[in-house]
Amino acid sequence: MHFDFTDDQREIRRTARELLAARSGFERVRAVAERDDGAYDEALWRELVELGWAGIALPEAVGGQGLGVLELAILLEELGYAVTPSPIFSNAAAGLLIDAAGSDAQREALLPGIASGEQTATVALARDGVAELVPDGDSARWIVLVEEGRAIVCDALAGGLEIAPRATIDPTRRYARVAVGPGALSLELERDVAAGLDRAEVALAAELCGLAERALVLTVAYVKERRQFGTPVGAFQAVSHRAAEMLLETEGARSATWFAAWAADAEPASLARGASLAKAAASDAGRHVTAAAIQLHGGIGFTWEADVHWLYKRAQVDAALLVPAARHRARVARLAVAAAAAPAAAGAAVA
Amino acid sequence: MDLTFSPQATAFRDELRAWIDTHHPGAAPEGEEASFAWRVAWQRALAADGWAAVHWPPEHGGRGATLVESAIFNEELARARVPQPANVLGLLLGGPTLMVHGSEEQKERFLSPIVTAEEIWCQGFSEPDAGSDLAALKTRAVKVDGGWRVTGQKVWTSYAHHAKWCMLVARSEPDSARHKGLTYFLMDMEQAEVVVRPLRQITGSAEFNELFLEEAWIPDENVVGGVGNGWRVALTTLMNERAGLAFGLQVALRALLDELTEVAAARGLLASESVAERLGDLHVRCELLRLTAYRGLTATMKYGQPGPEGSLTKWMWSDTNQRVSELAVELLGPGALATDSRWSFELLRARGNSIEGGTTEILKNIVAERVLGLPRLR
Ligand SMILES: Cc1cc2nc3c(=O)[nH]c(=O)nc-3n(C[C@H](O)[C@H](O)[C@H](O)COP(=O)(O)OP(=O)(O)OC[C@H]3O[C@@H](n4cnc5c(N)ncnc54)[C@H](O)[C@@H]3O)c2cc1C
Numbered sequence: 001m002h003f004d005f006t007d008d009q010r011e012i013r014r015t016a017r018e019l020l021a022a023r024s025g026f027e028r029v030r031a032v033a034e035r036d037d038g039a040y041d042e043a044l045w046r047e048l049v050e051l052g053w054a055g056i057a058l059p060e061a062v063g064g065q066g067l068g069v070l071e072l073a074i075l076l077e078e079l080g081y082a083v084t085p086s087p088i089f090s091n092a093a094a095g096l097l098i099d100a101a102g103s104d105a106q107r108e109a110l111l112p113g114i115a116s117g118e119q120t121a122t123v124a125l126a127r128d129g130v131a132e133l134v135p136d137g138d139s140a141r142w143i144v145l146v147e148e149g150r151a152i153v154c155d156a157l158a159g160g161l162e163i164a165p166r167a168t169i170d171p172t173r174r175y176a177r178v179a180v181g182p183g184a185l186s187l188e189l190e191r192d193v194a195a196g197l198d199r200a201e202v203a204l205a206a207e208l209c210g211l212a213e214r215a216l217v218l219t220v221a222y223v224k225e226r227r228q229f230g231t232p233v234g235a236f237q238a239v240s241h242r243a244a245e246m247l248l249e250t251e252g253a254r255s256a257t258w259f260a261a262w263a264a265d266a267e268p269a270s271l272a273r274g275a276s277l278a279k280a281a282a283s284d285a286g287r288h289v290t291a292a293a294i295q296l297h298g299g300i301g302f303t304w305e306a307d308v309h310w311l312y313k314r315a316q317v318d319a320a321l322l323v324p325a326a327r328h329r330a331r332v333a334r335l336a337v338a339a340a341a342a343p344a345a346a347g348a349a350v351a
Numbered sequence: 352m353d354l355t356f357s358p359q360a361t362a363f364r365d366e367l368r369a370w371i372d373t374h375h376p377g378a379a380p381e382g383e384e385a386s387f388a389w390r391v392a393w394q395r396a397l398a399a400d401g402w403a404a405v406h407w408p409p410e411h412g413g414r415g416a417t418l419v420e421s422a423i424f425n426e427e428l429a430r431a432r433v434p435q436p437a438n439v440l441g442l443l444l445g446g447p448t449l450m451v452h453g454s455e456e457q458k459e460r461f462l463s464p465i466v467t468a469e470e471i472w473c474q475g476f477s478e479p480d481a482g483s484d485l486a487a488l489k490t491r492a493v494k495v496d497g498g499w500r501v502t503g504q505k506v507w508t509s510y511a512h513h514a515k516w517c518m519l520v521a522r523s524e525p526d527s528a529r530h531k532g533l534t535y536f537l538m539d540m541e542q543a544e545v546v547v548r549p550l551r552q553i554t555g556s557a558e559f560n561e562l563f564l565e566e567a568w569i570p571d572e573n574v575v576g577g578v579g580n581g582w583r584v585a586l587t588t589l590m591n592e593r594a595g596l597a598f599g600l601q602v603a604l605r606a607l608l609d610e611l612t613e614v615a616a617a618r619g620l621l622a623s624e625s626v627a628e629r630l631g632d633l634h635v636r637c638e639l640l641r642l643t644a645y646r647g648l649t650a651t652m653k654y655g656q657p658g659p660e661g662s663l664t665k666w667m668w669s670d671t672n673q674r675v676s677e678l679a680v681e682l683l684g685p686g687a688l689a690t691d692s693r694w695s696f697e698l699l700r701a702r703g704n705s706i707e708g709g710t711t712e713i714l715k716n717i718v719a720e721r722v723l724g725l726p727r728l729r
Contacts, residue, residue, distance in 0.1 A: 001360065001419045002353045003642070003649040009352075070352060220723050235728040237712075240719035247718060248663050252639035259642050262352050273638075280635045329631030330624055336634050337616045340609060 003258075009074055015051075016078035023047065024084045026307040032085040033171035033310065040085050040174070045117070048088060055115025058095050062111035068265035069096065069199055073206035073257060080210025080318075083310045085172045087120050089207055090135040093200035094121035094144045100196035101151055101189040110142060110153065121153075123200055125322060129180035135321065137176030138165045144189075145180065151193045152186040160184030170313040198275035199264050201322055205257040205278035208286035211315045212250040215293035218308060219243060222297055239296055246289045253278070253285035273335050276328035283325040286315035354645070356419065363420045364427060370400060371431045379434070383556055387437060387513060394436035394468040403436050404466045407446060411458065412466035418648045422598055429602035440510060441465035441472035443599075445518055448588045452535070452576035461516070461537065473514035474592075475505040475538070475562055476585065482507075483713050485520075486529040486582065490564065492521040492536065498570040499523070501538065505562040507707075511547045512560055514540050519569075520585050523578055533581030537573040544568060554699045592708050593665050598648075601640050601664065604672050607697065608637050611679045620682060630682075633675055640667040662722055666714045669704035676701045 005013070023044055032040060048054065057072040058064025065071075072092055079088055095114040098121065099107060113119025121142035124131035131137070131145055143154045143161065154161055160183035165176050180186065189196070220243060223234030233239050260274030290312040294301040301308050319325065356364065376393045379386045397403040398412070406421040407413025416424065428435060436442060446465050449457055464470040481488040490503025501521050511517065517538040524532030538545070544567040549557035576584035612630055620626045644664050647657040676697040680687040687694040705711040719725045 001356055001645065001649070003646045004653065005352060220725065224725065231728070232726050234719075234725040237716070237719075237728065240723070240725045241712070241715040243723055243725060244715040244718040247723060248667065251663060252636075252643060252667070255642035255646055256635075256639055258352065259354065262354055266353070267355070276631075277635050277638050280631070281639055326624075326628050329629075329635060330627035331631065332634045332638075333612065333621060333627045333631035336609070336612050336630075337621060340613060 005074070009071060012071055013074050013078060016075055017081070019047070019051075020078060020082035020084055024082050024086075026083075026310070029083050029085060029172055029310055030307075038085075038167075038171060038174045040087070044084075045086055048086060049117035053088060054091055054117035054120070055095065055111075057092065058099060058111055058115045062107065063115040064095075064111070068261070069202055070258065070261040070265055072096075072203060073261040076203055076206040077210035077213070077254075077257075080207035080314070081214045083172050083211065083214070083314050087122070087136040087139060089203060090122035090140065091117070091120040093203045094123040094140070094142065096199035096203060097123055097144055097146075097151060097193070097196035098142075098153065098189065100199055101191045101193045103190040106153070106187065106189060113141065123322075124178070126178075126180070131178045133166065133168065133175050133317070133321070134178045135317075136174055137178050138163055138174060143178055145178070145186075146193060146197055149193055151189040151196065152180075153189065154178075154180060154184055154186040158185035168313075168317055170310075170317040172310050172314055173317070175317075195268065195271060197322070198260075198271050201275045201279045201328075202257065202260045202264055204318055204322055205253070205260065205275075205282035208282035208315060208318050209250065209254045209257050211311045211318070212246070212253060212282075212285045212289035215290045215308060215311045215315075216243070216246045216250055218311075219246065219293045219296045226298070233296075242292050242296060246292050249281075249285040249289055253281040256281040273332060276331045276335070279323065280325045280328040280332065283319035286319050290315045356423070360417070360419050360423060363416070364423045367402065367424065367427050368431075370402065371427060371433060374400075375431065376433060383558075390434050390437035391468045391471075393434060394438060397436055398467045403468075404442055404446065407442075407450075407462075407466070411446070411450070411462040418652055422645070422648060425599040425602045428599070429606040432606060435599055435603075436468065437513075438465055438468045438471050440474050440518075441470070441516075444474060444588045444591050445472040445516070447591045448518070448535075448584060449575065451587050452580075452584045454572075456572065457537075457575065464515075470515040471510060471513045472516050472518065473508050473511045473540070474588070475508050475511075475517045475519040476588075477505065477507045479504060479506050483710055485585070486533075488520060488522065488533070490519070490521040491525070492523040492534055492569070493525075494523070498568060498573075499534075499536065500566040501536070501564050501569055502566055503564050505564070507550070507559045508547075508562050509559045509707075511540065511562055512549060512557075516540065517545075517562070518588060520581050523581070530582040532579060533585070534578050535575045535581040535584035536569045537575060538564075538567060538569050539573075542568060552699075553702060554696055589709070593662075598644055598664075600672075601637070601644055601668050604668060604675065605637050605641065607672070608633055608675050611675060611682075614679075615682055618683075626682060629678055633671065633678060636667070636671040636674065640664060640671060643667065662714065662718050665708060666705075666711055666718075669701075669711060672704050673701040 052065045055064030056067050057069050060066035098110050114121050119141040122136045122140040123144040124134040126145040126147045141156055145152050160181045162179040163176050168175050223239050224232050226233050256277040260278035263270040263274040293308045300306045374396050380389050394403050404413040405416035405424045409415050478488050492499045492501045517540055519536045519538045523534035544565050546563040547560050549560050551557050647661040650658040679694040720727050
């Protein structure tokens with residue numbers, strides 16, 4: 001039992017934190033958010049791809065780095081921390097799903113382009129062939145739509161798809177509405193869609209954890225500096241206790257997300273429960289902690305000028321993507337009932 | 352990261368499981384006295400085979416269990432729905448404090464009867480005017496030939512009515528202020544100068560008491576950690592209280608939630624999406640606590656103390672434990688509030704969780720000041 005990172009994993013975090021601080025600070029995030037076309041920074045994307053991050057959790061055989069969901073989660077936490085405008089998340093989430101649910105032929109056809117970042121993919125839930133909000137849906141080559149336990153991969157270049165860019169409250173990322181028309185070319189993934197979707201949920205949870213962590217860091221720094229009534233406002237318990245609650249939610253969500261990522265790599269039997277714990281906890285943390293950050297900044301927190309709103313907006317959208325937290329909670333309860341009926345396995349893990 | 356148990360830890364668990372299977376004490380008898388006696392007997396059975404104080408070193412009657420094995424010990428007790436040993440305060444607070452600050456003679460004299468439950472311990476810290484602000488305590492210890500005479504009042508003293516020894520913090524320097532001039536004593540409860548009066552709790556039962564001390568006698572050899580050093584020794588006790596108790600408690604919480612889930616499932620309530628969501632929310636909270644507690648264990652093994660997550664677990668536990676019994680009475684209807692239902696007791700008992708062992712407000716202060724580095728209001 002060792003619930004902590006290895007030195008290599010710490011190194012990934014450190015590299016990502018430093019690179020993104022240098023190359024994608026809030027001024028760069030703002031520059032992208034304020035562009036009419038919302039285009040990402042091409043040079044930054046090339047740099048991330050060169051580091052192998054587009055395919056960090058994909059097998060080496062398809063050109064990935066062959067690392068785990070845990071390493072991806074560490075990276076995505078940092079991308080959330082920096083609110084980086086980039087297709088890394090959508091591409092990685094779709095890649096995980098295809099890797100888990102695709103047949104060998106499907107994996108060989110699709111994953112190399114995803115791993116190299118040359119032909120990116122994205123994923124969304126659809127209803128009647130329509131996905132209302134697909135992250136990076138207007139730039140991805142492959143659009144994976146999940147509906148009623150089935151996943152289809154649509155080729156954006158093949159026609160038959162209606163792809164309409166759609167502005168959201170989160171201008172730090174591009175989104176589109178995607179509808180599958182009669183002439184669309186798609187192929188259905190042949191294996192375990194549920195496990196693939198759970199991996200994508202873990203990736204999303206990791207980004208939410210990073211958003212929450214950054215919101216906490218900004219807030220703590222601010223309330224130590226900002227003075228009212230002759231004292232830093234962080235000395236008032238209404239403020240300091242809310243900050244403590246922000247820490248509680250952030251750390252709880254991280255515990256669950258790291259567990260789920262570890263389960264995805266090392267103990268697949270725990271992945272379903274882990275992914276649901278992670279998404280439920282990280283959605284709550286992402287929404288609550290970023291909202292608290294706006295509140296504790298006072299009026300400045302409500303301005304376009306301050307940076308906390310980027311975190312709030314991205315967290316709102318992230319929490320709404322894929323399967324909603326409420327369904328994950330219900331699933332956790334039902335899994336608990338099922339587990340009570342089956343005795344614990346011999347080598348069972350911590351949770 | 353590796354969240355599986357080592358072969359050694361798994362062997363420990365299997366051995367313990369097998370032992371519990373053959374020594375299961377059955378259901379608790381009715382009534383406070385009988386149920387305490389039953390828990391004492393249970394601890395004796397554990398002690399006879401070396402299971403009462405697994406985290407203690409072998410020379411003091413323990414097994415030298417690792418932190419992970421101690422965690423497994425708690426998990427297995429809860430899984431089998433058997434109680435914690437009766438002498439919790441001795442095992443989790445008193446013994447570990449003596450191991451750090453006690454003399455060789457004290458360890459020799461006091462540790463073994465803690466393990467065997469021959470001598471029950473209690474904790475005399477809180478006073479009527481010193482609760483959250485423990486350093487405001489006023490109980491006076493006056494030096495006399497060969498020992499001390501102690502006068503004052505303690506309150507909320509759990510198990511005092513069963514206890515032989517009390518971990519007592521008193522002011523040994525007259526007119527000293529706050530954290531200075533305090534001494535940590537082991538006080539014999541069996542003397543006429545100590546009067547124990549039970550305090551009835553909102554549950555109707557009386558786990559805690561008030562203590563009236565009128566020149567109670569404490570010999571010099573029962574000073575722990577030196578005269579005037581009481582605050583430091585008391586902090587060791589408090590650290591063990593928040594870290595040590597929390598692990599066992601979160602496991603008991605899980606068992607309680609599993610029970611509620613079973614009852615709800617048996618009544619078909621999980622067919623409702625909203626019931627499943629609300630129960631699921633508690634399972635999520637419970638698992639966050641458990642995972643965070645394990646993160647804390649790893650940090651403790653590595654750095655000797657828990658990281659930021661360490662200060663969060665007692666708070667998470669009390670909050671979730673309260674939510675579980677609240678949801679139980681909501682889902683199960685008015686029958687759950689009848690005193691013949693265990694949920695009515697759990698509902699009331701849980702209100703104490705966010706007060707005992709440091710209130711949630713105090714824990715938030717600690718997190719804000721020591722973990723987040725926020726200024727304190729003074
Ligand atoms: C079931 C139970 C068992 C117990 N067992 C023992 C025992 O065995 N031995 C023992 O010594 N004690 C025991 N206690 C006592 C317990 O430690 C105290 O009750 C607790 O520390 C709070 O002190 P108090 O009751 O004086 O409340 P107070 O300190 O008076 O607090 C009243 C309210 O004010 C809040 N408050 C106080 N100070 C602050 C602050 N600085 N910032 C924000 N809010 C604040 C508190 O959170 C609380 O809500 C037990 C208590 C309970 C409920």
